[in-house]
Amino acid sequence: YVNDSPAHAAALLGTYLGDSERQVLGAYARAGQFSDAIADFTKAIQIDPNSASAYNNRALAYRQTGRNDAALQDFAKAISADPNYAPAYIGRANVLRAQGDLEGATADLNQAIRLAPESAEAYHARGLVRQKQGQNTQAIADFDAAIDRNPFVAAPYAARGQSLIATNQYDKAIEDYNAALNVNNKDATSWAYRGLAYEKSNRRKEAVESYQRAAQIALARSWQAEAESIGPRVVIARPAPMPTATRARFFPGEDRARLPVEALPVGWERTPRNSNCPCGSGRKFKHCHGALA
Numbered sequence: 074y075v076n077d078s079p080a081h082a083a084a085l086l087g088t089y090l091g092d093s094e095r096q097v098l099g100a101y102a103r104a105g106q107f108s109d110a111i112a113d114f115t116k117a118i119q120i121d122p123n124s125a126s127a128y129n130n131r132a133l134a135y136r137q138t139g140r141n142d143a144a145l146q147d148f149a150k151a152i153s154a155d156p157n158y159a160p161a162y163i164g165r166a167n168v169l170r171a172q173g174d175l176e177g178a179t180a181d182l183n184q185a186i187r188l189a190p191e192s193a194e195a196y197h198a199r200g201l202v203r204q205k206q207g208q209n210t211q212a213i214a215d216f217d218a219a220i221d222r223n224p225f226v227a228a229p230y231a232a233r234g235q236s237l238i239a240t241n242q243y244d245k246a247i248e249d250y251n252a253a254l255n256v257n258n259k260d261a262t263s264w265a266y267r268g269l270a271y272e273k274s275n276r277r278k279e280a281v282e283s284y285q286r287a288a289q290i291a292l293a294r295s296w297q298a299e300a301e302s303i304g305p306r307v308v309i310a311r312p313a314p315m316p317t318a319t320r321a322r323f324f325p326g327e328d329r330a331r332l333p334v335e336a337l338p339v340g341w342e343r344t345p346r347n348s349n350c351p352c353g354s355g356r357k358f359k360h361c362h363g364a365l366a
Contacts, residue, residue, distance in 0.1 A: 110134040125155035159189035193223035209236040227256035231263045246270040261290040
């Protein structure tokens with residue numbers, strides 16, 4: 074059984090490349106080969122029937138193909154193989170939440186947090202459950218914990234923004250959507266919710282701009298999905314961060330010292346001033362993006 078894919082090889086060996094086994098499933102996802110992922114992880118399970126990670130990854134692949142019952146069975150097998158394997162509790166909780174079993178999802182996530190108290194993903198998932206239960210104050214606390222543990226992921230900021238809107242904290246919600254969009258500026262939902270937060274704050278101009286951006290991205294994605302079957306190929310490109318000198322050409326006279334920290338991608342503000350700028354320009358941070366804030 075020969076396959077040159079590194080993800081395939083890692084699946085059969087029961088070992089995973091990089092610092093997250095999701096990177097393996099991501100390799101299949103980028104090629105849209107979830108059926109191949111299921112077949113490969115099935116072979117990995119045949120080689121090692123006690124591999125919790127193989128059951129977990131096959132469950133994730135099942136979920137991507139809409140086979141939630143099969144996914145739940147595999148998550149249960151992963152937990153049976155290793156009761157201390159936190160990712161399986163998180164994966165099962167996400168399926169249970171989607172199916173409306175919020176109590177079951179909460180129980181799994183409480184266990185995942187006991188097993189892996191530094192898991193940002195577990196806190197984020199529990200925040201989503203609490204949000205769905207209408208417990209927005211508790212949800213915000215969980216999203217806070219997720220962001221404290223990993224501030225470089227957009228989803229917890231966007232989710233916390235929804236709960237902040239629900240609790241009438243519109244300025245904080247806008248800050249969260251700015252942070253989410255700094256990480257992923259192609260998320261139409263974040264643009265739309267930022268528009269809602271601006272609208273609730275009676276800032277009509279900013280609301281309209283955000284709504285328009287959301288509509289543009291949604292239209293582009295719809296065109297992209299349609300073009301996959303009928304062509305032409307559509308790519309929604311994300312530009313690289315703009316070097317300070319280049320920005321100055323497009324914004325002459327701008328007082329860069331007064332720009333908010335939100336002008337930087339999330340986390341960059343902690344870069345030491347004399348270190349190289351994360352944008353890859355080769356200049357020191359203080360002479361490049363560090364001059365923005």
